[in-house]
Amino acid sequence: MNVVLQWLARQAIAFYLVALLGALTYVFMALAARRRRAAAQFSLEREIEQQKIVRAWLMAGLFLFLGLMVFAVTTYLVPTLPAVEATRVAPEAGLTPLPTHTPTPTQTITPTLATPVEAVPGDNTPTPEAAAPTATPTPTATPLPTAEPPNCPSPDVQIAAPAAGSTLSGANAPIEIRGTAQINAFAYYKFEVQFPESDAPNFIAQFNQPVENGVLGYWDLSNPENYPAGGPYRFRLVTVDIYGNTQSCVIPVYISHP
Numbered sequence: 001m002n003v004v005l006q007w008l009a010r011q012a013i014a015f016y017l018v019a020l021l022g023a024l025t026y027v028f029m030a031l032a033a034r035r036r037r038a039a040a041q042f043s044l045e046r047e048i049e050q051q052k053i054v055r056a057w058l059m060a061g062l063f064l065f066l067g068l069m070v071f072a073v074t075t076y077l078v079p080t081l082p083a084v085e086a087t088r089v090a091p092e093a094g095l096t097p098l099p100t101h102t103p104t105p106t107q108t109i110t111p112t113l114a115t116p117v118e119a120v121p122g123d124n125t126p127t128p129e130a131a132a133p134t135a136t137p138t139p140t141a142t143p144l145p146t147a148e149p150p151n152c153p154s155p156d157v158q159i160a161a162p163a164a165g166s167t168l169s170g171a172n173a174p175i176e177i178r179g180t181a182q183i184n185a186f187a188y189y190k191f192e193v194q195f196p197e198s199d200a201p202n203f204i205a206q207f208n209q210p211v212e213n214g215v216l217g218y219w220d221l222s223n224p225e226n227y228p229a230g231g232p233y234r235f236r237l238v239t240v241d242i243y244g245n246t247q248s249c250v251i252p253v254y255i256s257h258p
Contacts, residue, residue: 003184005073008074009074012074016067016070018066019067020063022060023060026063027060030052030056030060033050148232150251151250152251153247154249156239157181159249160178161177164253165232165252165253165254166253166254167253168221168253169221169255170258171257171258172221176215177215177218178213178214180211180213181211181216181237182212186210187208189210189237189239189240190203190206190237190238191206191237193233194234195233196231201234201236229255229257230254230255231253233252235251236248237250
């Protein structure tokens with residue numbers, strides 16, 4: 001109901017114009033019928049014109065009443081409706097980005113060369129040479145890849161399984177997709193997938209019945225030519241309402257083939 005009232009408020013100007021044009025049209029029709037009644041010579045003609053006058057004024061009143069109703073709804077009712085805000089779902093457990101290890105610099109000790117011993121004339125003892133210092137390489141830590149969290153801002157559009165960041169095997173039966181796709185003014189929902197290094201999603205399947213905490217559908221990964229191993233693939237659940245508005249839930253997954 002809130003969706004209908006908000007849509008009515010957005011279209012208020014159009015309703016005002018329709019109500020005004022309709023009322024003016026029937027007012028002109030009533031005045032024309034009144035002139036014809038005054039010029040009629042027979043009582044039957046006057047009765048017919050009188051009926052037209054009554055119907056015209058009645059329709060003009062209905063159009064004015066429509067405009068007043070739209071004004072009352074948009075002015076007094078719509079501002080009192082509670083605002084609907086989408087609650088962002090926290091990332092699932094196990095998907096917290098791993099901290100990047102910062103290596104601690106290793107202190108390098110610079111050896112001090114001993115003062116050479118002055119050679120004594122006639123002494124054949126060789127003078128020891130100072131050993132050259134060996135440079136110790138500082139290890140460089142390799143940063144670990146961070147897990148990409150799911151992007152599912154609406155609690156009415158959620159993917160419960162598979163988990164975000166999981167690896168799906170193409171050797172298994174079609175992957176079961178579970179979750180929720182139930183919004184106001186529901187029209188349908190669909191599956192899409194965005195390939196790695198791609199910005200455009202590809203359509204998979206469409207479903208016309210809402211689902212709440214159940215099986216949404218299945219995703220066939222058996223053909224490695226369609227879905228090569230690797231990732232991340234971004235699997236998308238998209239819901240569409242009767243007005244064309246969409247809400248989505250996107251999770252990253254990886255695909256493997258035996």
